[in-house]
Amino acid sequence: MVAFGKKLKQRQIQEWQEYYIKYKLMKKKVKQYAQQIEVGTQDRGHVLKDFSRMLDNQIETIVLFLLEQQGILASRIAKLGKWHEALQQQPEISQISELREAYRAAGQDLLKLLFFVEINAVGLRKILKKFDKRFGYRFTNYYVKTRANHPYSQLQQVFKHVGIGAVVGAISRNLHELQDRQGSYLSIYDQPALPLQDPVIESVRAAVDRLTHSTNFLNFLAQHALIIQEELPAPIEDHIDDQRYHFMSLVLNLANTFLYMVNTYIIVPTADDYSLSLGAAATVCGVVIGAMAVAQVFSSVYFSAWSNKSYFRPLVFSSIVLLVGNTFYALAYDIHSIWVLLFGRLLCGFGSARAVNRRYISDCVPLKLRMQASAAFVSASALGMACGPALAALLQTNFKIYKLTFNQNTLPGWVMAVAWLIYLIWLWFTFKEPPHEVEETHIPQESNDGAVENDTLERGLKQPLLLTSEDISEEKQDEDTDQDCDESEESADESRRPATSIRSAYRLLTPSVKVQLLIYFMLKYVMEVLLSESSVVTTYYFNWSTSSVAIFLACLGLTVLPVNIIVGSYISNMFEDRQILLASEIMVLFGILLSFNMFFPYSVPQYVCSGLLVFVSAEVLEGVNLSLLSRVMSSRLSRGTYNGGLLSTEAGTIARVIADATITLAGYLGQSRLLNITLLPSLIVCISSIISTCYTYNSLY
Template sequence: MVRFGKKLQAHQVEGWHCYYIDYKMMKKKVNLFARSLRDYPSERRHILKEFSRILDDQIEKTVLFMLEQQGHLASRIEKLGEERASLQDAPEISRVCVLCEKYREVGWDLLKLIKFVDINAIGIRKILKKFDKRIGYGFTDYYVRTRSNHPYSQLQQVFKHVGIGAVVGAISRNLVELQHRQGSYLSIYDQPSVITKEPVIESIEAAVDKITHTTSLIEFVGTHALIIQEEIPALEEEQVEDKEYHLQSLLLNLVNAFLYMVNTYIVVPTADDYAISLGAAATVCGVIIGSMAVAQVFSSVYFSAWSNKSYYQPLIFSSIVLLIGNLLYACAFDLDSITILLIGRLLCGLGSARAVNRRYISDCVPLKNRMQASASFVSASALGMACGPALAGLLQTNFKFYIFSINQNTSPGWVMGFTWLIYLVWLLISFKEPVREPEVPHRGESSDVVSILNIENGNAQPLLQTDLEEIQEAEDDDLDVNVSEKSAEESRKPATSFRSAYRLLTPSVKVQLLIYFMLKYAMEILLAESSVVTSYYFNWTTSHIAIFLSLLGITVLPVNIAIGSYIGNIFEDRQILLASQITLLIGILMSFNITVTYTIPQYVISALITFISAEVLEGVNLSLLSQVMSSRLARGTFNGGLLSTEAGTLARVAADGTITAVGYLGESMLLNITLIPSFLICIISIIATFFTYNSMY
């Protein structure tokens, strides 16, 4: 992988080199300041002031050049406007075509300017992150707070440039009117539905959306999968993304994700009744539901590692284990064994192949189709979450088939077992294992093999002694230390353990993972104890609970549409992040039973506020995570998707364990006591967000 500094240089527009931020110089300054601070700790204040001045100068240089170029583009458009005015009376087709081509040339030059701004914005983010990491001080928080909120902010010009939008509008309007209206009809402002299919306009809009983090619904939903992209895309000659992929194999991965979520939530409405029928307390439903999450903590790791070598084999294994697990869950009723039931649910958790589903999309789907595939993965999961309880509500049967009991408690196991059997047959017939690229040996493999490969490739060179700690801290283009190419390459490889992955997390990313833990905990408390709480307070039947949970699940996609298409393009991600946490806290507070009579409206409204707030929070949090998490966590076993999955799964385990533990105090105490941890964790996450707010930039 090309180092960031080299990528930045390779993507620079010819003739504009001196106007980019001097990333290499600033990186050297950071290393120099870090060494100076180790020797002279009292110099911290001077170092902060000096680096602030250096960065201010670099940003000012970039912003002034950007404004100068915008002026040149505006001047060219003004001259073209005069030329266009001369065509109003007697437009000639040939002159119109020439004028359209001139507008396109302005558009392509504007695209160069947008990419210029984008590269500099990425460089600023990375140098701020590097400074925080090397100096051990929250400089980013200070710098963004003081620069972005100032009325003369130049930092805002880089990240929130308004002038570019006006230039895009001018080019679009004139091209549309020249091509379709010839100046005698309404403009694009009068008829917003009128758009131009010009490639240059589409490229400009995509570039502007990227730099301003404007998202479409597909992009917003797709980021929920947390498939991390490189900050700077590979050069055209480096891209090998045009390879074909097997559509039916992708479909099988999406169906696997859907069925697994159905399998997870289909037992929620009946888990308490099943526990009672086997002689256990109703609150043991927490263990029944949570045992699947316990096993998923481990399955996520080995499936992620397995997917480094194969996708077909782990999917086969997953289907077989889920088939067996569901059959055991169903047979537990006739065997009168809570142990068999729990073993069945544990096996279902061990069959969780979501890490494989995510890795297949990341590794095998071309870049141009990856966001749509990611959005499909998230949508399939959300649909499964809604369909699970709904299906349980429909399975209200009670009869014997030979020696097997088919009732509302066992039907979910029989139905899902049969479904996984059909899926397994489809998988065996239709899945196609993709061809893998030859792997380069990683650290830890035989040094003889590495040496032979180096000699064969002409790469043999002596290894220099280096500071191991500095190499381990290196990220993409990190420290400018005196290391060999091989050592530098080692420092940019994917994380090889949870510990090394944790070292790549910045404070803001750690807070976002805490937020993810918090929202999953709150959602699991709400969903897992719903059957017990509603039965105790309102005497709801299984059908009532199934309808209630299905309605909650159905809100997922409308919420994503609202955030991804509208709200997310009006407010910053970090603003929505904070607001949704506060709303979630309000929902939790409203859920407490502090009156003599606990009413259905109070429960339903508070549950809707809690669930919808958590959904908004999850979408925005993962969208933000996909932007700020290290690109080294895009690859390998211990990737960003695995970290988020583990955080969410641990939250579910903790929540289900809480429900079961509190159950010993009685059902009357269940609601209030289980809400207390949700309330406290939510407050902690809000405070942590305030402390890292300006780092989420």
């Protein structure tokens, strides 16, 4: 495991080293500021100004070099353009091929420049996060607010690389024209544009999109999976495929994801009727639906830990538990026991292997396929969410075989039990267990005191960190002999290990990450209230049948992919993620307010429109929120049992549990009050998330 500072240096282009951000120097300054504030020789105001000035100087060096290199590339492309124009008058095959190679070489140099900008942007973002965590106040908020929005902003040059787009366009257009198009005169600007096959341009476009966080549909959809990527870009020449990848095993993981989501939502339209048939209140459906989420709070942890050693065995266990759980769910009708029903749903929750599915994509899918696999993971979840209620609408029948009843209440259990049995057989004969990498633990050559100090720094505690004699000798022994280096901190292995418990993972959360998790909690809470109480609310107000409720829920689920196409392909490229985040929260708030039954008789259009507004806004919010979360979350949460995906899953699952419990408790006050009482907590948590977002808005940069 290599420290961030060392990785930063390894990824640098050697001849450009003097123009990169001085990350080690900045880290050393942060440590010195801590000591000076502790002994009282500096105040915080002076520290802010001094560190800002240092950052300004660093950014100016980067930007001026960037502009210089852009000018060199532009001049070079202009000369190639004259050559290209001459060849159009007198074409020669050999010279066309030579010109094409010259443009490709320019493209490779442009790719180097884009990587230069990206590495600096990552280093800048990292040092801002480190400063905030070390001092406990919002320096990033101050710096971004004063620098990013200024008309002469150099910070925008680093993050938006103004001007490089023109160079990208020039190389792309000319290489496109030099392709063998069999007489076609279409250019890259024509619609529909012809696909460009040249790999260097595809690499350049990918680098531009990654740097500007520009997205397409697949990219935006993949962000929902919260599979945290490495902070620094992969080396340009790194195209090695992961030998752990097995296509059919990935398909089995996606199938598990799909079936689990079908299993979750197939009972939503009939849960209230099933509860009534067993002698319980209709609002007990909240507990029936939420029982699965309660168990998932625990299953997510042990499945995540289990996936450190195996992927096959937890998937087998998951399938068996879900098969048994659905069987109990179906048998509860003939046994006439609400407790058997709840036990069956609890077992289904204990079979949730989504942590395994996510870990397999993160650990075993090659980087070049990971975005598509992540998008497929989210698509499988969305499709399962839509198919569950739709399947329930088709199971409207009633017959008996011996003493077993098959009706709209029991058939979801029987159908899913058979589905999991078929899946288990398919899994047993097809899944290929990948070799598990044993993570090497590099024992540092330094003293234990230094390691303890470094771990303390990474955790962001407020006590001063004084340089010891061991630290000084370590710096002298460093192979770089770089006076700007605080190597003792870099080399502490403990500071780079994955979190080993929920508590240690929580300590890694900065205020902005906590706000992102609060937003995720809010949107899952609001969506669960909408979905889980839909059958009770619509039956009470509109006398909807089970089929009508199922169709409504299926239609909500079917909006997921179209909404992500629109947001991922268009909206996310027109506005910043933080702008979309705040706007989506406000739209969720409007949807909640529209849902209340206050002054007028409750109508179907009001319910459908408000539900659609809440669901669609929450869906947009989820993608943008997880995109930002993956950028502001510590890299130590990208791997291991207690990873970022687990934390977000736990936040969402706890939200679902509380929402379902709220529905059941509110039911004791009567169905006439159920709607407004369950919407009140949604309103409060939504307003809280909006206020928190405004508080951390400038740190989401």
